Amino acid sequence: MSWVQDWGYAGVIVLMAMESSIFPVPSEVVIPPAAILSAQEGASMSFWGVVAAGTFGSWLGSAITYAVARIVGRPVIMRWGKFFFMPPHKVEKAEIFLQRYEVSGVFFARLLPVIRHLISIPAGIVRMGFGIFSLVTVLGSFAWCTVLAWYGHRIGERHPELLKSPEELIRTVKSExxxxxxxxxxxxxxxxxxxxxxxxxxxxxxxxxxxxxxxx
Structure with missing residues (x-):
């Protein structure tokens, strides 16, 4: 909450970049609070600004992960990935998902938990074209961020007091x-x-x- 409140769009970008890489930052507790803040009177952020920042952050984190995976290769990731929240079994699941569904798999991965922040790794390993990878990543991230922002805006209208309690905010966002x-x-x-x-x-x-x- 403090990152989003103090840093504004930059906070959203950084957190969503982390969410789309190896760091376990759930987008469900980044975009909705930002959308709630943007709905407040005199807010420095707008609804679509939050969506744009979230989409860019998602692409940035994914692009960095893609580049690292492409450079270091599969053997290094399978051996050392467990020290960076990427155990072999998770990487293998992401590989199977990508092999099975190819380009469309990258798009749908942006809408699914766990796979969302790992799909960039096999995409980099198999050297998927960066242009098409970026396109489907942006489209999927935009759809996901838009829906989360809409949910956050709706929740904020019904429960404006949630901004005073991050714990209650997280609980309400998860349930709704x-x-x-x-x-x-x-x-x-x-x-x-x-x-x-x-x-x-x-x-x-x-x-x-x-x-x-x-x-x-």
Whole structure:
């Protein structure tokens, strides 16, 4: 709270950059409080300014993590990552997620906990194009920050006293964000099911094409 109150947009950028890298800073306790502050009379921040700062911070942290992963490579990360909140099993999960869903996986990762701050590592390891990586990261981060800011603004209107108690603010944001988290998870599950069904149809289509070629 003090970072956001004292530093304004810079505080949001720094915290969201940390959230998108190896540091366990939850965006759910960064963007909503900033949006609540922006709704106060005489505030130095605006709603869309908070969204922009959060999006830029997310991209910055992701870009730095991507660059480090691309430079040091997988062996170094798998050996030393556990000392920087990146144990091998988490990195492997992120790798599998990226291999399975590719570019769209980076976008959806911005909406999912845990995977969100790790997806940049396999993207850097496989040397995904930085331009496309940045594009989907910005789009996903913008969507997530906009929704969180909207939630924060709505919560602030109903509970203006929360700014006096960071603990109560965190508790309220977490409880009222539950429908949002469930909606994102449902969306992700539907997307994954769609991809799996599509993959199942590929062998059938390939077999049909082969049979048609033989008949010809």
């Amino acid at each position: 964000s539950l429908p949002l988290i469930l909606a994102v998870l449902v969306l992700a599950v539907c997307y994954i099911l769609m991809l799996r069904l599509t993959d199942r149809n590929k062998p059938e289509k390939a077999a049909a094409d082969t049979s048609a070629e033989k008949e010809q």
